[in-house]
Amino acid sequence: MAADPQRGPKREMSLERIVDAAVQIADADGLGAVSMAAVAARLGYTTMSLYRYVSAKEDLIQLMQEEATGLPPESVREADGWRAGLVTAYRASVQVYLEHPWILDIPITGSPVTPNSAAFMDVMLDALADTPLTEDERLAAVLQVTGQARWYGTILAAYSRQARERGMSPEEISAYEDQLFASLITAEEYPALRRAVDAGVFRSEADPFRFGLDRTLDGIAAYIAERESGAAPVPSATWLEPAPAGVADDKRYREARKAVREAEKALRAARRLERQALTEARQRAARARRDA
Template identity: 65%
Template sequence: MTDDADLELPRGIALAWGVAADPQRGPKREMSVEKIVDAAVELADAEGLGAVSMAAVAARLGYTPMSLYRYVSAKDDLLLLMQEEATGLPPAPEGQTTGWRERLRDGFTAMVGSYLRHPWMLDIPITGSPITPNSSAWIESSLVALADTPLTQEERIAVTLLVTGQARWYGTVLAGYASQARTTGMSPEQITEREGALFDALISADGYPALRAAVDAGAFVSDADPFQFGIERILDGVAAYLDALTAGGERPDRPSWITLEDADVAGDKKVRDAQKAVRDADKALRDATKVERAAVRDARERLARHPSA
């Protein structure tokens, strides 16, 4: 950790690392940051993130909200500590011979599991890297798994983001299906069948020929797991890149795509208006294409009925 005396840690991060000053007043023996966080996590697990407030957590513990504020002074800090608690530690490697691919896959699976146990974590907005002990341990675990590869430090971080991003997306979808199952009483199989039926009823070959072909092939009612397929292809790509580096291949130039500057102008009214014009033009093109295909189909049917016409 840095020795910079001028660096002032945000309260939530200081609490997570255990370096925050203790409160000067309050029911010290009965109350603690740990008890507050545990109660908040239990509440979120039972009722969702929307149920978590300082008042609700205080009531769960049998104290007033002001008692909590002496320990956790802001709800954002509480959410950070809840996320830290629910994230936990990454899985330890099972043996010294475990390779980078197996370790990253194990981490991916464990991360998805944490989202399923605590789906409310997915509702916490991402505002930057969560610089907390457990979150740092997950990054450390991935970097250690890649330590013996020829990847640069930047590339190891990039691979880590690939795996964690896929895990978050997978967790988001699974948590959404689980929530739908609870609220509707439908089984996962029934939800899949219903979605397949909706695709079958609404997707036409005229408007969406490629998507219609996927529907007809049973892609939306298949028991194949697209996210497991995806993580394996991600790891295949990393393996191929490593093989190329080992064989003496050159690293590609850094691409320049989306930047923070792009995000800064995204809210500009002229930019929004231009983007809406593009969307409207795209929709008009799709509608015109649909009309064209329908006309072509009708013409072929007429020719089939009256070949000499």
């Protein structure tokens, strides 16, 4: 860290000022607008002077994420019970994404290793400390909640960006999407989705993300109840196995995967024709009954 600001009209540069300036740029114009040159210009210094404090842009972005994330609110630890604690942390995480949506553009490279990110995981794990869940199960529950918060933040940030760019309210965007789906989704090709559109799901005020979170927590609560009654932990199986080293680059493997995708595409087309033929057959049968 730099020393205390020196006397004079221009304050001495510091790591904190660099990070604050970078966060302000990202908040206003997105992560893509952040560069060492842009930050230096905002502070009134040369680009090279920043490298005395930050060795690379990647390091700056990590510091920006840490600053924007902040510490989890004390209300998480003060919540009454594990469920309320996880919901409070979920809301706090979503709020971070709303205030700093550019965080969602930072690639995930592994588990959080910065103090504030780790603090969020710590308070959520602590909320589950008095449950009979194993440490693996507690982490799995936390990952479920944080994953849903990130997905919710992604959607909300996208809608907020659309609202700014189009000058539309959230209600107007929902109405536009409803009209778009109603014009593009046919009962012949997408019967289930068409029923949902006709039912007004895109105009509904219900929060599907809160519904998903509540059902996830219901499932965890039911599992905790089973464990409290004496049931043993349920071992988790791995569903997806990564391809062995070198397989993904194998020519025959790539050709086989391409053939599978083409077969799946042909199957979807055949099912679409089947649905169209069924619809036409029903229409002919209905006309025959009317003419009889």
